[in-house]
Amino acid sequence: MIATKESTIDIFMKMVENRNPGQAEFQQAVYEVALAVIPFMEKHPEYKKANILERMIEAERIIIFRVPWVDDQGNFRVNRGFRVQMNNAIGPYKGGLRFHPNVTLSVLKFLAFEQVYKNSLTTLPMGGGKGGSDFDPKGKSDNEVMNFCQSFMTELFRHIGKDTDIPAGDIGVGSREIGFLFGQYKRLSNEFNGVLTGKGFAYGGSLIRPEATGYGLLYFVEEMLKLKGDTIRNKKVLISGSGNVAQYAIEKTLVFGGIPITASDSNGFIYDPYGIDAEKLAYLMDLKNKKRGRISEYAEKYGCDYFEGERPWKIPADIALPCAVQNELDEDDANKLVSNGCLLVAEGANMPTTPDAITVLQKNGILYAPGKATNAGGVAVSGLEMSQNSARLYWTREEVEGKLKLIMQSIHTQCIQYGTGADGKIDYLKGANIAGFVRVADAMLAEGHV
Ligand code: NDP
16 A cells, blocks of 8 residues: 555656756645645545646746846846746746845745645635745845845736736845835836835834744744644754744744744854843844845854855754755754754744755654745735735734734644644644645636646
8 A cells, every 4th residue: 555655756756857957946846736636636536536636736827037237346147037927826826036145046936836835724815835036135235135136026026916927035035125125026017016015114114024934833843842842942043044934933932932042044053041132132133134244154143153155954952943944954954953852843934944854853753844834924914914915904012913823723623634643743844734725626626627
């Protein structure tokens, strides 16, 4: 029986590799879903008959375009822009824009594919998409970033719209970039609407949107621990990254009484055994969001250890929250977490844990929850920002955070519904993938062969 299932997955993955050659990240994301969904479809022939999974892995539309711009020295520069419109069965395409030199079509297809499931888990009416560019905002002046954003939007604006496709931020696209992109969209379309989320509060943004992914992650972790009769209080927490998600994951860890002891960037990580408290976090936010400095400067200021070119997973702690980038926690890292007695790994980033690392964590009984469930708070509050923009009103901080908390609790419940095994153990990965799949698949069945 097991052999049949494995071979069905193998055959499916060969097809995926042949149709998407060289796209390692996309293949990895599909494999993770296929492991859960293919056995599920065996018991639900209506999905299999309609070839739903094969249809889901094919993007509905991909746009690739040239982004010409001029730097401060007057040099003519060019980057590549992308928008992957993956699936709009349950709502308009929705997903962030990433500006990073490592952006490729494979990376954006993996992110768009994950986004379809994540958005479905929020239960809000949002399909999945993702976009971005291989442009690197690091080391660029504000003027150069604005020139780039205006050129990027000059092409993208034809393909997006408040009821068609609503981009947001991701790595390298924060409030500064969203502002420039929105300004250019407005000029080109002559419309002021909710076409982008993550906007500043002054021009249609939602309260709590900057905080949402990090906060949502911690709400989810608290639910996971609650089931075990435990809490975050006094637990040591490893966090990677020092961007948007990491900053607010640190902030909410403190609110729950946990002790965040690491943060990182693409150069290395800091280990602060006394904990990153509110004052140190304020310094970190200023360093990263305003001065655009390096995490090593935190170690210089507070006299703690800095590990150049390394990742935080070797430090003993109770909880690990990877919040930086895909594949940042591998098998060796997972083994270190296991031998140091870590209880729980929950993903703030998208696909930060490699498949081999997930196997190590699950085999050793570490609670593991995937990003499509745990980091869905960001897109959930983006969905709430869209609702506020459509209704032309603002909700209070308390209203938005209350809704965010309920959504994260509901995602946790869905994971339990679809991920609890006969032995009573919860497989969050399986639960998230099947729960995300079912809603989109049902909509696709209802909408016919489109
Ligand atoms: P930011 O750009 O704000 O921060 C990214 C962080 O990751 C920075 O600290 C960056 O360091 C670090 N980083 C980037 N590349 C690497 C690398 N190769 N190795 C180690 N560290 C690296 O992005 P976000 O915080 O918004 O996003 C972080 C992750 O969370 C991403 O995977 C994103 O897709 C995911 N996510 C974000 C959401 C959001 O609402 N923002 C929602 C859901 C998921 P450096 O400064 O050196 O570049």
